[in-house]
Amino acid sequence: MSQALDKLSHTWRHIQSFLFPMIWEELGELTAKQKLLVSVLECAKLEEHLPYAGRFPGRPPEDRIAIARAFVTKMVYDMATTRILLDRLETDPTVRRLCGWERKEDVPSESTFSRAFAEFAESRLPERVHQALIEQHLGEQVVGHISRDSTAINAREKPEKKTAPEETKPKKRGRPKKGEERPKEPTRLERQGAGQPLSEMIAELPTACNVGTKKNSKGYKTSWTGYKLHIDAADGGIPVSCILTSASLHDSQVAIPLAEITHGRITSLYDMMDSAYDAPQIKTHSLSLGHVPIIDPNPRSKTKKEELEAEAKRRKAANYTLAEDRRYNERSTVERVNGRIKDEFGARMVRVRGHAKVMAHLMFGIVVLTVDQLMKFIE
DSSP, X not given: OOHHHHHHHHHHHHIIIIIHHHHHHHHOOOOHHHXXXXXXXXXXXXXXXXXXXXXXXXXXXXXXXXXXXXXXXXXXXXXXXXXXXXXXXXXXXXXXXXXTOSSGGGSOOHXXXXXXXXXXXXXXXXXXXXXXXXXXXXXXXXXXXEEEEEEEEEXXXXXXXXXXXXXXXXXXXXXXXXXXXXXXXXXXXXXXXXXXXXXXXXXXXXXXXXXXXXEOTTSOEEEEEEEEEEEEEETTTEEEEEEEEETTSOTHHHHHHXXXXXXXXXXXXXXXXXXXXXXXXXXXXXXXXXXXXXXXXXXXXXXXXXHHHHHHHHHHHTTOOOHHHHHHGGGHHHHHHHHHHHHTSSTTOOOOOSHHHHXXXXXXXXXXXXXXXXXXXXX
């Protein structure tokens, strides 16, 4: 058993043999959701990522550790609003005490929760917690496949107004003279592929709320107002890294910075991507990291599409399957992650506004999903 699984097994044994019996004796038998909550709180260790409030002068703020645990609870129970969470804390003594409040009178007001959430978003608390989880439990082992994809995030806010394009000097007409060089502005993907620092890559990505459009599985165009969550998922449905951008941004623009973040956290072998990522810069960057890129080809022309379809028919007639095609089936991992984060952990009901708060909301759900998937390896 790998060292990472040893750590998980030790944590799980501690939860089963010590925490659960102690809680049962104090609060009674736990439900499945309450067991998941205890597991997430024990693995995530939120208190290690929050500052000690007593070191600052003046009146100390409400217990931020308990409030952070409450936001984890909100994701575990897939609650739509903070008001629903507060009602649950008032009526469910078990959940309330797991968060850290003995009496319902101790639970802070909704405005205090709102201020605390703004602090968590600004300090990127859930992102730091998720990064620590991945580095601790997957950082020392080799992951076979990284599946990359994005999912639409609907938001309750007005899309950013389009600004008028800046006036540029008109291009010189006609063919260039012999020996004349006309400089061409590199695209974002070209800058990323040329070795742009990760911080600059992320800073260049648009993050404002706007309208996105894409084709669904049946070929129909669908639109939404909000954002787009880009996820790298490891084998077993474990999200490794995430980036939130404007809804209108093309998936290919996030592939290289997302790959850099993932490469800094874990060691992997194969990069699995759909046809939206079929670009030479992305392939070259994947190879430079020591990975094998397996990308569904994008024909980009009717002739090329017909050639690929004819080749697929010939392989099917010969009952021959490429090894890359078999591996590509692993890409469904990230689609299952997208489905779970929306159906079970809050991504379908985003009620906060602004990129930072939306990202914090989503990452609390990602933390819960990550622990849930990690525990499945040892149960």
